[in-house]
Amino acid sequence: MPAPSRTSLPERPAFQRALLRWYETHQRSLPWRKNGNPYRILVSEFMLQQTRVETVIPYYERFLKRFPSLRDLAKAPLQEVLKAWAGLGYYARARNLHEAAKAIVREWGGKIPRTKEELLLLPGFGPYTAGAVASLAFHQPVPALDGNAKRVLGRLFPEQCDFSRMSAKKQADEFLAGWIPPRRAADFNQALMDLGAMVCIPSSPRCTACPVFRFCATKGKIPKKKRVVRKVREEIWAVALVEKDGKFLLHRKEGRGLLSGLWQFPSVAVEKNQGKRGNSQDPGKLLEKYLREDFGLETRIKTSLPEQEHLFTHIHALMKPYLGSLAGTRPSFPNSGSLRWVGASAFSRYPISTAMCKIAALVGS
DNA sequence: GTCCTGAATC
DNA sequence: GATTCAGGAC
Numbered sequence: 218m219p220a221p222s223r224t225s226l227p228e229r230p231a232f233q234r235a236l237l238r239w240y241e242t243h244q245r246s247l248p249w250r251k252n253g254n255p256y257r258i259l260v261s262e263f264m265l266q267q268t269r270v271e272t273v274i275p276y277y278e279r280f281l282k283r284f285p286s287l288r289d290l291a292k293a294p295l296q297e298v299l300k301a302w303a304g305l306g307y308y309a310r311a312r313n314l315h316e317a318a319k320a321i322v323r324e325w326g327g328k329i330p331r332t333k334e335e336l337l338l339l340p341g342f343g344p345y346t347a348g349a350v351a352s353l354a355f356h357q358p359v360p361a362l363d364g365n366a367k368r369v370l371g372r373l374f375p376e377q378c379d380f381s382r383m384s385a386k387k388q389a390d391e392f393l394a395g396w397i398p399p400r401r402a403a404d405f406n407q408a409l410m411d412l413g414a415m416v417c418i419p420s421s422p423r424c425t426a427c428p429v430f431r432f433c434a435t436k437g438k439i440p441k442k443k444r445v446v447r448k449v450r451e452e453i454w455a456v457a458l459v460e461k462d463g464k465f466l467l468h469r470k471e472g473r474g475l476l477s478g479l480w481q482f483p484s485v486a487v488e489k490n491q492g493k494r495g496n497s498q499d500p501g502k503l504l505e506k507y508l509r510e511d512f513g514l515e516t517r518i519k520t521s522l523p524e525q526e527h528l529f530t531h532i533h534a535l536m537k538p539y540l541g542s543l544a545g546t547r548p549s550f551p552n553s554g555s556l557r558w559v560g561a562s563a564f565s566r567y568p569i570s571t572a573m574c575k576i577a578a579l580v581g582s
Numbered sequence: 583g584t585c586c587t588g589a590a591t592c
Numbered sequence: 593g594a595t596t597c598a599g600g601a602c
Contacts (some may be wrong), residue, residue, distance in 0.1 A: 267599040306586030
């Protein structure tokens with residue numbers, strides 16, 4: 218393969234010195250940076266996928282108290298892991314982290330693999346997370362390009378690191394590999410990310426505070442970011458608050474889709490174009506039908522409660538909550554694995570999404 | 583395309 | 593109050 222282009226680029230040692238010197242005095246003080254513990258770094262990197270530092274910190278602290286070691290995490294039930302994750306979003310990350318911990322115990326004797334290639338084989342590890350753990354925890358000289366670092370490189374070296382081009386992604390990775398000081402890989406990668414977070418910010422970068430301004434090709438000129446037009450679909454969810462003796466029916470969502478593994482009040486999607494040609498779309502009736510067919514429960518859905526809205530990346534959900542009760546003469550009282558009667562004060566013992574917490578709040582929690 | 587949430591900004 | 597933004601893996 219051709220060597221990365223090194224023509225018309227700054228002296229690497231000078232660039233590295235400038236960046237590392239800045240990092241020594243300006244680095245962010247983050248809980249997972251305190252003692253270089255690979256497990257703590259691994260947990261933080263999973264939480265930091267698609268999630269901002271300030272959001273992660275309280276979850277991180279609680280998670281580490283609950284699962285102090287990789288083996289603690291590996292032997293815990295998924296439900297416990299999800300409970301510690303509830304509210305943080307992107308719950309596949311929690312599943313992947315749990316699966317990865319189990320795989321590391323099973324296949325690596327509980328020792329986190331040290332190389333990017335080995336880490337990439339584990340669930341939930343993509344190029345960034347594998348590079349981050351390999352470099353930050355094990356000081357391997359490999360790239361770890363998060364959104365911040367990509368923006369920094371895209372501005373510093375737009376020719377070599379044009380991340381708008383798909384084909385250039387690999388090229389940029391190889392380019393960066395040649396710039397990592399072999400003995401300071403962790404500091405160098407973190408310096409790029411911190412620079413992106415604090416100085417080379419998305420809009421109005423603070424170029425006067427930049428330690429590598431003299432190496433920068435664009436001098437803060439913001440490259441036009443491609444507008445990501447994502448289409449959001451509107452959904453209406455009928456949500457059943459079935460009450461019995463002060464307890465409510467909770468249901469664990471199965472599968473691998475949206476909010477799977479988390480507990481919710483039994484819900485069904487309602488067609489939007491209701492009312493036309495009498496296609497029975499009364500939310501209450503739909504819920505009764507759903508509860509009867511899927512859980513064998515005869516219920517009476519009654520009062521409607523105030524609608525709640527929740528916005529996901531790709532779904533704009535309007536939740537219509539209804540109070541209901543059991544109707545059958547037989548006391549059907551399912552407390553199976555995925556169906557429970559739970560008092561409002563005990564909701565917090567279950568992993569419940571932020572969306573469903575809005576519903577839970579209606580009946581006091 | 584699917585998967586989430588909270589903060590920033592209009 | 594509604595929209596945008598920020599952040600990776602599969």
